[in-house]
Amino acid sequence: MSHPIEMQEISHLRRLEAESIHIIREVAAEFARPVMLYSIGKDSQAMVHLARKAFHPAPLPFPLLHIDTTWKFRDMYAFRDRFVAEHGLRLIVHRNQRALDEGINPFDHTSQKYTFALKTQALLQALEQGGFDAAFGGARRDEEKSRAKERVFSFRDRNGQWDPRNQRPELWNLYNGRIDKGESIRVFPLSNWSELDVWQYVQLERIPVVPLYFAAERPVVEREGNLIVVDDGRYRLRAGEVVRPRRVRFRTLGCYPLSGAMESDAVSVRDLLAEMLRSRHSERQGRVIDHDEEGSMETKKREGYF
Amino acid sequence: MAVAVREIEEQLLIRTGKELVRLVIIGSVDDGKSTLLGRLLYEAGGLYDDQIAQVRRATRNGDPIDFSLFTDGLKAEREQGITIDVAYRYFETDRRKFIVADTPGHAQYTRNMATGASTADAAIILLDARLGVLPQTRRHAAIAGLLGIRRLAVAVNKMDLVGFDEGVFRRHQRELERFAAPLGFAQLSFIPVSARLGDNVAEASARTPWHRGGTVLGFLESVETAREDAQGPLRFPVQTVLRPHLDYRGLAGQIASGTVSVGDEVVVLPSGTKTSVRAIDSFEGPLAQAFAPMSVVLRLAHEVDVSRGDLIAHAGAAPVPRSSLEGIVVWLSERPLDPRRVYLLKHTTRTVPVRAVAVKSRLDPETLGRHPAESLALNEIGNVMVQCGRPIIPDAYARNRATGAFILIDALTNETAAAGTVGELAAAADNAETGAPRIVAVEDVASAHEVERFLSGEGALAAIVRTAAAAKACAAAGIVAVLVRRPGDQALPDDAMAVDLRNAAWREALRSADRA
Numbered sequence: 001m002s003h004p005i006e007m008q009e010i011s012h013l014r015r016l017e018a019e020s021i022h023i024i025r026e027v028a029a030e031f032a033r034p035v036m037l038y039s040i041g042k043d044s045q046a047m048v049h050l051a052r053k054a055f056h057p058a059p060l061p062f063p064l065l066h067i068d069t070t071w072k073f074r075d076m077y078a079f080r081d082r083f084v085a086e087h088g089l090r091l092i093v094h095r096n097q098r099a100l101d102e103g104i105n106p107f108d109h110t111s112q113k114y115t116f117a118l119k120t121q122a123l124l125q126a127l128e129q130g131g132f133d134a135a136f137g138g139a140r141r142d143e144e145k146s147r148a149k150e151r152v153f154s155f156r157d158r159n160g161q162w163d164p165r166n167q168r169p170e171l172w173n174l175y176n177g178r179i180d181k182g183e184s185i186r187v188f189p190l191s192n193w194s195e196l197d198v199w200q201y202v203q204l205e206r207i208p209v210v211p212l213y214f215a216a217e218r219p220v221v222e223r224e225g226n227l228i229v230v231d232d233g234r235y236r237l238r239a240g241e242v243v244r245p246r247r248v249r250f251r252t253l254g255c256y257p258l259s260g261a262m263e264s265d266a267v268s269v270r271d272l273l274a275e276m277l278r279s280r281h282s283e284r285q286g287r288v289i290d291h292d293e294e295g296s297m298e299t300k301k302r303e304g305y306f
Numbered sequence: 307m308a309v310a311v312r313e314i315e316e317q318l319l320i321r322t323g324k325e326l327v328r329l330v331i332i333g334s335v336d337d338g339k340s341t342l343l344g345r346l347l348y349e350a351g352g353l354y355d356d357q358i359a360q361v362r363r364a365t366r367n368g369d370p371i372d373f374s375l376f377t378d379g380l381k382a383e384r385e386q387g388i389t390i391d392v393a394y395r396y397f398e399t400d401r402r403k404f405i406v407a408d409t410p411g412h413a414q415y416t417r418n419m420a421t422g423a424s425t426a427d428a429a430i431i432l433l434d435a436r437l438g439v440l441p442q443t444r445r446h447a448a449i450a451g452l453l454g455i456r457r458l459a460v461a462v463n464k465m466d467l468v469g470f471d472e473g474v475f476r477r478h479q480r481e482l483e484r485f486a487a488p489l490g491f492a493q494l495s496f497i498p499v500s501a502r503l504g505d506n507v508a509e510a511s512a513r514t515p516w517h518r519g520g521t522v523l524g525f526l527e528s529v530e531t532a533r534e535d536a537q538g539p540l541r542f543p544v545q546t547v548l549r550p551h552l553d554y555r556g557l558a559g560q561i562a563s564g565t566v567s568v569g570d571e572v573v574v575l576p577s578g579t580k581t582s583v584r585a586i587d588s589f590e591g592p593l594a595q596a597f598a599p600m601s602v603v604l605r606l607a608h609e610v611d612v613s614r615g616d617l618i619a620h621a622g623a624a625p626v627p628r629s630s631l632e633g634i635v636v637w638l639s640e641r642p643l644d645p646r647r648v649y650l651l652k653h654t655t656r657t658v659p660v661r662a663v664a665v666k667s668r669l670d671p672e673t674l675g676r677h678p679a680e681s682l683a684l685n686e687i688g689n690v691m692v693q694c695g696r697p698i699i700p701d702a703y704a705r706n707r708a709t710g711a712f713i714l715i716d717a718l719t720n721e722t723a724a725a726g727t728v729g730e731l732a733a734a735a736d737n738a739e740t741g742a743p744r745i746v747a748v749e750d751v752a753s754a755h756e757v758e759r760f761l762s763g764e765g766a767l768a769a770i771v772r773t774a775a776a777a778k779a780c781a782a783a784g785i786v787a788v789l790v791r792r793p794g795d796q797a798l799p800d801d802a803m804a805v806d807l808r809n810a811a812w813r814e815a816l817r818s819a820d821r822a
């Protein structure tokens with residue numbers, strides 16, 4: 001019935017896990033209305049898994065929030081609905097309907113404008129509507145240079161904005177979660193995890209992930225050096241562009257017209273890990289969205305994006 | 307191909323069992339910290355191909371790679387050309403995953419360094435071989451020591467600019483060793499380095515044949531980690547109480563130290579209630595035993611009153627709740643310590659109001675001298691006496707970093723005003739000093755609150771209880787029990803003192819009680 005203790009010195013993954021659970025519980029205990037951002041990606045899957053562990057056998061004491069641009073892969077929507085139903089999770093889906101009505105889309109608008117309207121603004125709307133004072137995000141510090149200084153508790157002002165100069169020092173595991181009315185924090189329980197850690201954890205814990213992470217033959221068009229999977233009829237092909245079946249997978253998932261795929265034969269988490277250990281390429285490269293300008297992630301963060 | 311597959315399998319296997327090591331790397335501006343760190347990341351394979359390509363593009367043709375560009379950070383500081391905050395870097399070797407707190411050297415330095423050092427197992431301090439031990443080098447070593455870092459490597463950098471001269475190196479070594487002696491480091495390694503050229507970073511340099519002390523990476527690979535002690539006394543701060551249904555009441559928390567087993571006799575603090583562990587729950591199922599640093603859920607044998615901020619310890623090895631403590635704080639706020647401001651103290655999962663913070667002395671980290679002081683300003687370090695409005699349950703920082711650390715929060719601005727470490731604790735409970743009786747019996751709840759307020763004002767720890775058994779448990783834990791007697795309750799515990807608030811002299815009576 002009881003599990004034996006395998007070792008007195010626990011591995012770095014178990015240590016990271018224990019730390020993340022501690023963070024998630026601190027937020028649930030100290031904030032009135034937390035919410036967990038859920039992007040359907042592997043980091044979100046790992047984060048939700050950690051949250052379920054943190055409160056087991058009680059249900060999650062907060063809902064999940066999906067900021068939906070309407071441009072995610074169909075597989076992602078299907079996976080999301082199955083996943084929340086299976087585990088009885090509360091899910092809020094929010095779209096910036098006004099921006100969608102105005103026709104903001106990833107083809108006619110710059111990626112800054114698109115991201116600002118359908119992600120940043122949508123997120124701020126959802127947080128305000130829900131009256132949420134703490135929002136968990138699955139970002140990791142090793143993802144991108146400007147994240148290296150991100151706190152675990154990232155303080156946001158009344159407009160949901162982030163001021164790099166006005167962040168609280170974080171010592172030990174003593175997080176200062178005190179805020180005034182209207183202020184909020186973003187919390188990053190996976191701060192100290194690397195991409196490899198997340199994948200290894202997914203494997204260790206048998207966490208389900210969207211099949212798009214694994215190689216399969218998919219309809220691909222090549223645009224500006226990126227391999228774009230044409231997921232539905234809305235994609236606007238330019239003259240001369242042809243869609244060809246190619247064996248690809250995604251390293252990160254987002255809006256399909258803005259996600260770059262990579263050629264690969266990896267069909268399991270084990271294969272993925274093997275591929276990653278063989279070739280090292282930083283993960284955000286596949287995100288078309290970050291390439292517009294150096295330090296662009298930081299600009300988005302200042303505006304309120306995760 | 308077959309060989310490659312086997313290698314990957316091996317690497318994956320190794321990766322599941324890596325050890326997590328936290329470091330802080332400290333240097334003044336231009337000592338070469340970014341260069342050293344960039345080279346460590348590079349040598350340990352912690353950089354991605356596209357990152358390397360990007361830095362190669364940014365390096366002028368013909369120059370060696372500028373390794374410092376790898377650890378480049380936020381836009382604001384790129385514009386100013388300085389690093390302004392603590393950044394965290396990650397890399398791994400076959401045995402270990404490293405989390406490196408990269409702390410910059412300028413005005414906000416002490417604050418950043420304290421932040422980075424608070425969680426570090428070990429530190430690397432850089433100094434420029436041409437400049438030697440500067441006041442800030444001493445400051446760095448002192449803060450590392452105060453924050454509980456026991457293992458330190460000193461990288462004497464830019465050895466190429468002093469011709470890899472042994473005499474220069476030894477002079478710096480002797481000087482810093484002399485200064486650091488009172489700081490009690492368990493390990494103090496000196497390494498002659500050229501971060502730019504790679505000497506003694508990952509591989510032993512042929513240009514320092516006189517050096518036998520290993521490389522920077524060698525230090526990182528072998529340094530003993532400062533783990534929370536699974537062998538030590540049990541400390542389980544309760545984070546939150548899980549109540550999925552009426553029959554389940556689980557205490558969620560991360561074990562700060564020690565090991566807990568089903569059936570163990572435990573005490574809930576500060577109430578002092580004794581019970582035992584009925585079950586240890588985890589997502590995977592019940593456990594027979596759990597140890598630091600696991601995050602688990604405990605269920606107790608009795609329906610005792612437990613909430614966030616309480617601490618579970620073994621009955622025979624429980625800490626004493628205290629409302630006053632002595633410690634060392636690093637002031638983190640731009641607003642100096644001000645007795646008129648209201649502060650909160652956060653210790654483990656417990657936040658209590660602070661009644662007073664009195665500065666006993668200011669510490670000069672460059673000389674280790676103590677000076678009289680009334681207040682502390684940003685980046686200053688001082689010995690303080692803190693009086694809390696409600697008890698906390700601390701250990702000395704030297705014995706337990708998790709239960710010996712606290713922060714002070716400015717209640718008005720919400721900013722984190724200071725970071726503190728608890729000094730050695732007197733064996734006796736506070737209440738012995740205040741001379742209050744151990745159990746005070748009153749007739750009604752309103753009186754109980756009045757008495758409790760008064761006792762707290764006197765610096766005693768007091769709790770309101772309703773049964774003689776709870777009163778005794780409190781008394782045993784060093785807390786004054788204010789027992790509300792129910793009508794018809796005749797028997798008072800032996801050592802109880804009955805107080806009637808209609809008697810105007812009740813305060814005096816309480817004050818002088820037990821002193822006789």
Ligand SMILES: Nc1nc2c(ncn2[C@@H]2O[C@H](COP(=O)(O)OP(=O)(O)O)[C@@H](O)[C@H]2O)c(=O)[nH]1
Nearest residue numbers: 334335336337338339340341374464500501502
């Ligand atoms: N000659 C020499 N120059 C170095 C060495 N390490 C760093 N530098 C140079 O010293 C300057 C400051 O280095 P940097 O790493 O940016 O210092 P930081 O301010 O401590 O991060 C740069 O010009 C480096 O190229 C070294 O070992 N030898």
